[in-house]
Amino acid sequence: QQPVQSPQAVILREGEDAVINCSSSKALYSVHWYRQKHGEAPVFLMILLKGGEQKGHEKISASFNEKKQQSSLYLTASQLSYSGTYFCGTEHAGNMLTFGGGTRLMVKP
Amino acid sequence: DTAVSQTPKYLVTQMGNDKSIKCEQNLGHDTMYWYKQDSKKFLKIMFSYNNKELIINETVPNRFSPKSPDKAHLNLHINSLELGDSAVYFCASNSGRYGYTFGSGTRLTVV
Numbered sequence: 001q002q003p004v005q006s007p008q009a010v011i012l013r014e015g016e017d018a019v020i021n022c023s024s025s026k027a028l029y030s031v032h033w034y035r036q037k038h039g040e041a042p043v044f045l046m047i048l049l050k051g052g053e054q055k056g057h058e059k060i061s062a063s064f065n066e067k068k069q070q071s072s073l074y075l076t077a078s079q080l081s082y083s084g085t086y087f088c089g090t091e092h093a094g095n096m097l098t099f100g101g102g103t104r105l106m107v108k109p
Numbered sequence: 110d111t112a113v114s115q116t117p118k119y120l121v122t123q124m125g126n127d128k129s130i131k132c133e134q135n136l137g138h139d140t141m142y143w144y145k146q147d148s149k150k151f152l153k154i155m156f157s158y159n160n161k162e163l164i165i166n167e168t169v170p171n172r173f174s175p176k177s178p179d180k181a182h183l184n185l186h187i188n189s190l191e192l193g194d195s196a197v198y199f200c201a202s203n204s205g206r207y208g209y210t211f212g213s214g215t216r217l218t219v220v
Binding site (some may be wrong): 030034041046049096098103 | 149
């Protein structure tokens with residue numbers, strides 16, 4: 001079952017923060033986050049494996065609430081290079097990642 | 110370069126034709142995948158394959174078939190192409206509980 005991402009789109013000024021949410025109706029083994037720029041392949045950002053885990057990647061971090069079956073991606077002090085579409089991917093059973101519908105992020109100067 | 114490579118990058122073909130897309134990874138990963146990305150950017154899993162098991166997304170028409178000659182290759186064969194098959198197809202690979210590495214994609218246009 002496809003996870004639900006919100007919001008669908010975000011427009012930011014450089015330096016502003018954003019949060020992207022991902023929720024699932026099924027129990028999660030892991031949550032992945034990817035960024036895709038126009039015309040390119042999705043690029044892996046991070047994976048969260050445990051309940052309550054939080055990870056960081058420069059100014060991009062994420063949390064995973066296993067009980068609530070939710071994950072959030074935090075983008076702080078956004079840069080122009082952060083623009084793109086962000087996808088969460090959820091793993092339930094087996095080994096296939098199911099992606100959310102994506103969140104389009106545009107960072108303006 | 111270590112990577113996941115797909116060929117061709119672009120494929121334009123007529124309805125009813127049969128076509129294949131090739132994928133190779135030199136990362137030593139155990140599992141390979143095919144994803145379809147439609148015009149609304151939705152990424153849909155089609156297949157997951159390692160040397161032990163093929164997992165097929167039940168919603169994928171049986172006109173689509175993965176073929177894996179060895180652990181480093183997973184090709185996608187499509188029979189009787191339809192207009193609705195037009196999309197970008199991504200190959201990906203990973204091992205264990207690690208992130209996926211995607212190929213650069215194949216843009217398929219059926220006319």
